[in-house]
Amino acid sequence: EAGVAQSPRYKIIEKRQSVAFWCNPISGHATLYWYQQILGQGPKLLIQFQNNGVVDDSQLPKDRFSAERLKGVDSTLKIQPAKLEDSAVYLCASAGLAYEQYFGPGTRLTVT
Amino acid sequence: GENVEQHPSTLSVQEGDSAVIKCTYSDSASNYFPWYKQELGKRPQLIIDIRSNVGEKKDQRIAVTLNKTAKHFSLHITETQPEDSAVYFCAASNNGNQFYFGTGTSLTVIP
Numbered sequence: 001e002a003g004v005a006q007s008p009r010y011k012i013i014e015k016r017q018s019v020a021f022w023c024n025p026i027s028g029h030a031t032l033y034w035y036q037q038i039l040g041q042g043p044k045l046l047i048q049f050q051n052n053g054v055v056d057d058s059q060l061p062k063d064r065f066s067a068e069r070l071k072g073v074d075s076t077l078k079i080q081p082a083k084l085e086d087s088a089v090y091l092c093a094s095a096g097l098a099y100e101q102y103f104g105p106g107t108r109l110t111v112t
Numbered sequence: 113g114e115n116v117e118q119h120p121s122t123l124s125v126q127e128g129d130s131a132v133i134k135c136t137y138s139d140s141a142s143n144y145f146p147w148y149k150q151e152l153g154k155r156p157q158l159i160i161d162i163r164s165n166v167g168e169k170k171d172q173r174i175a176v177t178l179n180k181t182a183k184h185f186s187l188h189i190t191e192t193q194p195e196d197s198a199v200y201f202c203a204a205s206n207n208g209n210q211f212y213f214g215t216g217t218s219l220t221v222i223p
Contacts, residue, residue, distance in 0.1 A: 041216070043201070043211075055209055102158070
C-alpha cells in the first residue's frame with residue numbers, strides 16, 4: 001500500500017512570509033495528524049482530524065497556523081506569517097481504527 | 113494535559129548487549145503507548161506498541177512492558193545490533209487522540 005505523501009520536502013522562506021504544506025494520507029485512514037518536530041525534540045501534535053472534522057487543535061498557534069481537510073482525505077497546513085522559531089520539520093501522519101500512526105517523510109522548513 | 117518523560121536521553125551499549133529505555137506518563141486516561149524509531153533525517157517508524165489491557169508485548173528482539181499503577185512503560189531491545197542505532201521516542205495517547213511524545217533517547221550500538 002502507498003504510504004503517507006507530503007510536499008514539498010524542503011522549503012526556505014523569510015520571516016513574515018507565508019507557507020503551505022500538503023499531506024495525502026494512506027487510503028482509508030480516517031485520522032490525520034500534523035506534528036511539528038524541532039531539531040533534537042520529539043514530535044509535538046499541532047492538530048488532529050477525524051475525517052474532515054477537528055478532534056484536537058489545542059496546541060496549534062491559531063494566530064498564525066491554520067489547517068484544513070475539506071473532503072476528509074488530503075490536508076493542508078498553513079503558516080502566515082512565519083517566525084524564525086517555526087523552523088522545524090512538519091510531519092503528517094495518518095491512522096486507521098487501530099491507532100497505529102504512519103508518518104510521511106516530512107517537510108523541512110527553514111525560516112530566515 | 114499529558115506529560116511524558118523519557119530516560120535516558122543518550123544510551124551506548126556494546127553490540128549483543130541489551131538496551132532499556134523508560135518512560136513515565138501522568139494522565140491515567142492514556143491507554144495506548146507506541147514506540148517509534150527515527151533514524152537521522154528519516155521519518156519516525158512504529159516499532160511496537162502496547163495497550164492498557166496488556167502488561168507486556170514482545171516482537172522478536174523487542175519487548176515493551178507497561179505498569180499502569182506506576183504509570184510507566186519501558187522498551188527492551190535484546191541482542192542489539194549496529195542497525196539498532198537511532199533515536200527512539202515513546203508516546204502516550206488516549207484512544208488514538210492527543211498523542212504526547214517523550215523527548216527521545218539516542219541509542220548507539222558499538223560494534
